[in-house]
Amino acid sequence: MAEIEAAPALRLREQIDWLQGAVMAALLVLLFVFILYPIMRVLWVALADENGQLTLIHFRNFFFRPLFREALWNSLSNGLWVVLFGSLIGVPLAYVIARYEFRGKILLQTLATLPLAIPPFVGAVAFQQVLGRSGTVNLLLMRWFDASIPFVDGLAGVVLVQTLHYFPFIMLNTAVSLSNIDLSLEEMAESMGCHGLRLFRRVTLPLMLPGFIAGSLLTFIRVIDDLGTPLMLNQKNLLAPQAYLRITTIGIDDVDGYVICVVLVVLSLVSLLVARKYLSLAEYATVQGGGAIAKPIHGKKLTLVFLFSGLALALCLLPHIGILLLSFAKVWSFSVLPTAFTLDHYTEIFFRVPHFIRNTLLYTGLAAGFDVILGAAIAFLLLRSQLWGRNLLDALASLPLAIPGVVIAVGYIRVFHGWDFPGAGAPLTSTWFILVIVYAVRRLPYTVRASYAALQQVHVSLEESAQNLGANRLRTFFRVTMLFISGGLVAGGLIAFITSCVELSSTIMLVPRIELGPISYGIYVYMQSALGRGAGAALGVVAILLVAVGTYLTHRLFGGRAGSAFRV
């Protein structure tokens, strides 16, 4: 009897492992073709000498040039400052979100996530219009006190803007850890006489540290890779702008640009690995347990919470408010508020050129869809299989976090332009589908992390019992596993969607023709002319609204765990 029973089970397992292996192989090939190979094609320049031989001479030169040493130092110190200031905003907000229950909490969560997605160009203009040297705030200060504050001058300005831009990473990640903490641990400590600050320092802090560290390192990676902020504030002595300026200057093939890209990738990968290592060591302890329950608050405490979050949000959403004003402005020049208003910009973008909005919905929607499917498959293999190559899969899927958009875009043109994509009758790069691919690739890490986090919560025994009841593994995957992690999947997909909505760096290289451009590209086109500011801002408002709806739904579905997708 025993033999007869064991045989089919064994066969099933063998067959399934083969299936898992096939999926793994397919995924590896896919990631290799669309991530690793194009990137290598570009970065190889930095590693080759004049005869195409491998050399490290360019890296040696990098450290001998004072300009690059200065840029490296500036980037690193910027990253640390942003993490520090971002924590000052992010951690209290995370605590409020994870621990308290009150009306308008989802609104607070949504608004506090919005700064992650500032539309390109118009965000910069709006920022200058509000906080710049002749911005609203400074014009008022000049009028009232005959003084102005250089908010956006120098590297300090870059730190300020990046803090307002990236603190949600710290907030979201810390909130996840906080809501994972078993409340009974704190209760135990309290019953033993540990209260207040001591309780926070001795119990809560160590338990929320994994999420905080992950968020901080992610913020750090994004800050050193950030190109938009330094360029908009005209600060060029940082790594990312130095790389960009060198790669995209006409007529010069500058090796140094690619060398800086490699340096950036190495820095990001190191941070990524450190974060991973730390998380895997520290979070083990909190995987078990029921999780914290948010307490309702009233009265003074509630007022205090509202006051703090209101103040923090007002500051962080200044650019968004600026964009809204700009989209209705006809003339806004050296004045506190626009001096002439119009609705024309909205007529323009909704009726004359609606394709920008349509394309954005199509591309980002498809990309998010692919990301959900790929993310679920990858997370499943990472957590539930014992196959060789899981680490490689993990590394490849995380790589896009560390690669500047320009590098991926140039890589795609280099790899895919020469030949007709089977069935398309044209190279992949002449179709709009290349944009879907680049969005899917660049946001894949988010869905992988979201699915991974969701799957971690599903106990293997649930899947095992489904199989005991006769379902095969494939059926189990689709009918049980997928069902349980669907919330996480949708949230991951939404995050892929909202971050793709404002993607510019690879979009601008890859859009094959103007009719196929998404919103971010439309903003670029409008911002190239004196009359286009308003219409560009109106597109920016649409992007913000799309992002806001996406964020709201994410928080609805995922609650305090929305940050799981922003894990590293």
Place this chain on the structure above:
Amino acid sequence: MKRPALLLWTLALFLAVDSLQAKELVIVTSFPKELFENYKKAFEARYPGINVVINSKQTNAGVTYLRETKNRPEADIFWVSAPDAFQTLKNDGLLEKYAPPKEVMAKIPAKIGNFPVHDADGNYFGFAISGYGLMWNKNYLQGHKLPAPKEWTDLTNPRYHGHLVISAPSRSGTTHLTIETILQAYGWEKGWTLLLNAGGNMGAITERSFGVPEAVISGQYGIGVVIDFFGLSAIASGQPVDFVYPSLTSVVPASVAIVKGAPNMENAKTFVNYLLTEPGQMQLFSPDIARLPVMPDLYAKGPANYPNPFKMKMGGVDFNDQLSSGRRDIVNSLYDHIITFRHNELKEAWATIYRAEETAAKGKGPNVAQARSLIAEARKLAAQVPIDDKKAGDKEIAAAFRGKSGLKAQLETEWENAARSNYAKAKELADKAASLAR
């Protein structure tokens, strides 16, 4: 995993149908929307059956795109302002030679001032003329009680410190030509003295050409160094700005080229001919385009008071195109390494010098004379160019800037170090002068 694959194939089919359209004309351009939309509409109306496809890219992204797609060109026309972009593409062999019909070329002069309108080898053709000048925000100047500028030399006015904006010449072909105009008008040493002093007055050095008019229109900075149509079109759209051509200026054509191996060669030729004949030229007068036609006869039909470059005095700048393009990479990199990347130090040095001068002007002590000579020394240091024009015109050095040679890195480091130490010393001297004069 089957479903996405299926979806992919369906999409691929979709795309196949999408790309089967015949009779296209694909244009890569960095021009503003108003310009290419007007032309697209007019051209399609005149040549029914040709569908104009616009691929709007920043100039440098456009160059990269043409380079990366050269084995299988997609675009037919390359259409931008920056002359360097055309020269680069020509050197790379990415442009198609073309000889437009004689009756078309007859109405366009070979030169504007000293600048050839078309490429001598027929690789690209000037279709509009641009001049360089200064654009300012009237509200801003009024608010800060500043006078309007007239000449390039005004940029060194201490009162303008921190109120000016320019784009880096390495990022903007048009700014590079402005810089060259200044260098050729005033000579290498004097030109750089002006540029370094003006650089110290800049509030910002932007990375995009359009960043400059943007900053002036929004009133972040008062005065910007721009190409004329940025100023003229902003005035036309009702912004509170104004524009002037300095007396020492040069005008330069904006060009159009056919891409080597263009898939729609006949349409591309038709488009070039269209741009160079009267219907295409007349469109340049429209207020939201505001560019200067290359057909001198046409100005009689244009709006009243329209600037006419064929009648403007060129102020004696004998613009040498060969000289300019030969040392372009060096001038751009030099500007970046002593001005753009050292902007903080340079700005600070000049601020200190101006403060010292103010103190010296008011001071009556016995040391004022000594302070003055220190200030003169500081001024010299803060406006010193670390390489002479002979070396800058050296062919070997120019070649080093195009290849992977270590000479480029070495020179750039030298320039950077010289700039650092000069500006630091200048600031030190000026500080000393200020304390002496007090």
